[in-house]
Amino acid sequence: MSGFDRLDHLRPNLEKMVGIIRNANNILVTMHCRPDGDAAGSAIAMAHMLKALDKKVTVYNVDEIPEQFTFLNGAADIVHELNSTDFDLCLVLDCGHINLLGRKFPYEKLTCPLAFIDHHSIPYPDCIVNLHxxxxxxxxxxxxxxxxxxxxxxxxxxxxxxxTSIITDTGSFRYTSTSADSMRVCACLLATGIDVWDIASNIYENNPVEKVKLLGLVLQTLWLSKDGRLACLNANRYMLRQCHCPGSMTDGFINYARSIHGVEVSIFLTELDRDLYRLSFRSRGNIDVSQIAARFDGGGHKNAAACTVKGTVESIRKQVEEICTEAFKSLDK
Ligand SMILES: [Mn+2]
Structure with missing residues (x-):
């Protein structure tokens, strides 16, 4: 008995992964683009682990690490350009599909084997192992x-x-993904002497004033469906420019829409280009937003998903509203 419920599930691929890592010397670590706390935290932890094994490690992401995770020791070593693509192994973290590594990822040039470590609903199959x-x-x-x-x-x-990975992906232990194992793992992490308030305040209470000003503009865009079950917020390029904020600064704003009494699905539209939006979904309860995102060639988890969509705020909102109305209907049966 290990004391961890999920260790038996992981064990076969865990052993395979250990063998693969031990045999590689020059390792590339990467994670989904627009990295969140889990992507950034797990990549940084992985790099420390590999360095402890005397491996040569490069952590690469096409996008910048959000400011609130840069306090982590190792965050500054993450690169956004690769001088060489000559690696023995590429470890892909927190990524349900290779496309989520971003358009700028050097897919063609990278010839080494890929190994995934992931917790999205469906394991990506095209790799030597998926520790999933x-x-x-x-x-x-x-x-x-x-x-x-x-x-x-x-x-x-x-x-x-x-x-950092665990508190951000569990919404500080609020989401149903929080399990007894999550707590057991965190108990072991705390036993090392980490300062949980220091970590939490770096992540959640360290907002740049520009972000709070942007939030003020974004909240004014609140739209609710007639039945009050779908809520929408958006940020256009004008607002981002006005507040000197990159699009990534809107991370977390979607939760204000979901927090409204009676709202079951919330969406957030960030304008990337004219009539091109990043569409994020959050849900509570039984609506699986990864299925809604899949209708737009996106993906994610049951309660959090995203995709990129062409159209105006109104047209995208209308499409989502129709899909949600159907989903709510089948839920009410
Ligand atoms: Mn994750």
Whole structure:
């Protein structure tokens, strides 16, 4: 008995992954574009683990790491350009589909094998191994077990990065993905002596004033469906420019729409270009927004998903409203 409910599920691929990592020397670590706390935290933890094994490590993402995760030791080493694509192994973290690595990712040039570590609903199949657990609250939770399997000491640097992964992907232990195992893993992380308030305040109470000003503009765009079950917020390029904010600054704003009494699905539209939007979904309860996002060639989890859509705010909102009306109907049956 390991004391962890999910370890038996992970064990076969965990052993495979350990073998693959031990055999590689020059390793590329990457994660989904527009990295969130789980992507950033798990990539940083992975890098510390590989360095402890004397591997040469490059952590690469096409996009910048959001400001609130740069306090993590190792965040500054993440690169956004690759001088060489000559690696023995590429570890892909928190990524349900290779396309989510971003348009700028050097797919063609990279010839080394890919190994995935992930918790999205469906494991991406085209790789040498996918250390996958859709019941894990975060990739950070899986990496804790990998750290043990690799016999790497759980340092405070690793623990802080894994804790960041888990608190951000569980909404600070509020989402249903939070399991007894999440808590067990976090208990082990806390036992290293990490400062949980320091981590939480860096992530959640360290907003640039521009972000709060942008939030003020965004909240004025609130739209609710007649039945009050769908809520929409949006940020256009004019607002972003006015507040000197990149599009990534809207991360988390969607939760204000979902927080409204009676709202079951919330959407957030960030204007990328003229008539081109990034569409994010959040749901509570039983609506699976990854299925709605899939209708627009996107993906994600049951309660959080995203895609890119062409159209105006009104036309996209209308399409989503129609899909949601159907979904609510089948839910009410
Ligand atoms: Mn994740």
């Amino acid at each position: 657990d859709s019941q894990a609250s975060a990739v950070g939770e899986i990496l804790f077990h990998l750290c043990n399997a690799l016999e790497v000491e759980l340092t405070t640097d690793i623990a802080a990065a894994l804790y």
